[in-house]
Amino acid sequence: MAGGTRPVMNREQVDRALAQLGAERDAVEAALLALQDHPGLRLLTGAELSGRTRERWAVAEGGMALLWALFDRYAEALASARAVRSRRTRPTAAELAELGELLSGRAVAVSGGRLPEAAGQLGVPARLVERVTLTELLERMNGWYAVVVEVVSAVDAVWSALPARIDLLLAELGRVQMLALSVGVRSGAHPLADDLDQLAGQLTALRAEVVADPLSLWRPSRVPAQRGRGAGAGDSRPGAWASPTGAGAVDTGSFDRMGRALDDIRVELEGLLRLRDESHERLQQVADLLQRADLTLAEARRARGEVLAKIAATEVPAVPGPASALREAIGQAVDYQQTGQWHRLGPLLDALENAAAKELGRARQALTEVAQPLAVRAELRGRLEAYKAMAARLGLAEDPEVVERFEKARWLLWSAPCDLRAGAEAVARFQQALRAPERQPAPQTEDSAEGEETDG
Known part of the structure; x- marks a missing residue:
C-alpha cells in the first residue's frame, strides 16, 4: 500500500x-x-x-x-x-x-x-x-x-x-x-x-x-x-x-469629494441668505451715499457760482452732473430684491456699493477744486488779521504807512470780484512794513536803563 x-x-x-x-x-x-x-x-x-x-x-x-x-x-x-x-x-x-x-x-x-x-x-x-x-x-x-x-x-x-x-x-x-x-x-x-x-x-x-x-x-x-x-x-x-x-x-475618495462640493455650495447659498437679510440695509446705504454725493455736487455748483461772482480772473472747472446710470441700476437692484433674485442681486449690489463710494469721492473732489479760490481768499484774510494783531503788539497800529498798507490789502480782499494775486501781494507788503528795521522796537542798553531809573 x-x-x-x-x-x-x-x-x-x-x-x-x-x-x-x-x-x-x-x-x-x-x-x-x-x-x-x-x-x-x-x-x-x-x-x-x-x-x-x-x-x-x-x-x-x-x-x-x-x-x-x-x-x-x-x-x-x-x-x-x-x-x-x-x-x-x-x-x-x-x-x-x-x-x-x-x-x-x-x-x-x-x-x-x-x-x-x-x-x-x-x-x-x-x-x-x-x-x-x-x-x-x-x-x-x-x-x-x-x-x-x-x-x-x-x-x-x-x-x-x-x-x-x-x-x-x-x-x-x-x-x-x-x-x-x-x-x-x-x-x-x-x-x-x-x-x-x-x-x-x-x-x-x-x-x-x-x-x-x-x-x-x-x-x-x-x-x-x-x-x-x-x-x-x-x-x-x-x-x-x-x-x-x-x-x-x-x-472614500469619491464620497469625500462630493462632501466638499456640497460644503462649497452650502457656503455660497448661505452667502445669498445673508444677502437676502441684509439687502434692504445695503440698498439704503447705497442710496444714502448717492444722496450725499448729490448734496456735495449741489454745494460745488453753489461754490462755483460764488467763485465766478467774487473772484476775478479765475478759471473755474465745471461741476459734473449726477450719476443717472447708478439710479437706473438701483432700480434694477430693487426689482431683483422684490422678485427674490438674490443670485443676481449679489454681484449688482457689490458693484453699486463700489460705484456709489466712487461717486461720492468724485463729488468731493469737484467741490475741493471749485472752492479752491475761496479757500485761498479765506487764508489770505486770516493772515492779514494775524499781521494786524502783530502790528498792535509792536505799537505800530497808528503808523501811517502800516495803516495805509493794511487798508489797501483789506480793500482788495473784501471787494468783489477779488483779485487774489493783487491781494496776496498787498498782504505781503503789509507784512514787510511790520518787519522794517526802523519800525522794530530798539533794544534797551544799561545806560538807558539807569537813566530811566534816575528819571524815576
Whole structure:
C-alpha cells in the first residue's frame, strides 16, 4: 500500500500527533463558527450583487460550503484514528502502522470536485476521487478560509463605512436644496441648483454601487487571494485560523469629494441668505451715499457760482452732473430684491456699493477744486488779521504807512470780484512794513536803563 515504506510511528509519536491534530480541529471549528456568525457573511447571503463583488462572492460562497465539507472529512478521519488508538493502552505493531497511515498517509478520500485548486489546474485532468493527508487537507482549508475571509471582511468594511455616511450626506443635500429654493436658486435658472442636481445623482449612483458592488470600493493592501491559495496556506498551526479580518482600506475618495462640493455650495447659498437679510440695509446705504454725493455736487455748483461772482480772473472747472446710470441700476437692484433674485442681486449690489463710494469721492473732489479760490481768499484774510494783531503788539497800529498798507490789502480782499494775486501781494507788503528795521522796537542798553531809573 502507499504507506508501506513509511516509518512506523511509536506510541509517543502517535499520541503527540493526535493531540496536535485535535488542537487543529478545535481551531478550525472555532474559526468556521466565527466566520459563519460574521455580519458581512449574513449580509452577503441572499444579497443582489453585481460586478466584482458578485464574481468573488460566487467563489467565496462555494468556498464556505466546501470548508464545512472538508472539515467534516477531517473530523471523521481524526475520529477514526482516535478509535484505533483507544482499542488498547499499548497498541500493537499493526495498529501503530494503521495509525501512521491514518495520521500521516493519504488516507482521506475526498471528491475531486471538492478540491478545485488541485483538480481544476490547467493541463491536469479532473479526478472523481482524490486521496490526501490530513496535513494537506488542513492546508486546503486554510487557503479557502483566507479566500472567504478576505471577501467577507472587505464587504463588511465597505458596508460599515459608506452607506450610512452617504445617507447622511443625502439628507444634508436635501436641506441644502431647500435652502437653495428659499433664496430663489432653481434648476435651469442658476448653476448652483444644477450642481446640486448633479451631486444628488452622483450620490444616489454611489450608494447603489456600494450596496450592489462594495468590492469596487475596496483597496486591498496586497494582491487578493486566488482560489485555494490564500495567505496562510501551508500553515497547519492553530494560529493560522485567526478571527475574520481583511487587509486593506475603503476607497472614500469619491464620497469625500462630493462632501466638499456640497460644503462649497452650502457656503455660497448661505452667502445669498445673508444677502437676502441684509439687502434692504445695503440698498439704503447705497442710496444714502448717492444722496450725499448729490448734496456735495449741489454745494460745488453753489461754490462755483460764488467763485465766478467774487473772484476775478479765475478759471473755474465745471461741476459734473449726477450719476443717472447708478439710479437706473438701483432700480434694477430693487426689482431683483422684490422678485427674490438674490443670485443676481449679489454681484449688482457689490458693484453699486463700489460705484456709489466712487461717486461720492468724485463729488468731493469737484467741490475741493471749485472752492479752491475761496479757500485761498479765506487764508489770505486770516493772515492779514494775524499781521494786524502783530502790528498792535509792536505799537505800530497808528503808523501811517502800516495803516495805509493794511487798508489797501483789506480793500482788495473784501471787494468783489477779488483779485487774489493783487491781494496776496498787498498782504505781503503789509507784512514787510511790520518787519522794517526802523519800525522794530530798539533794544534797551544799561545806560538807558539807569537813566530811566534816575528819571524815576
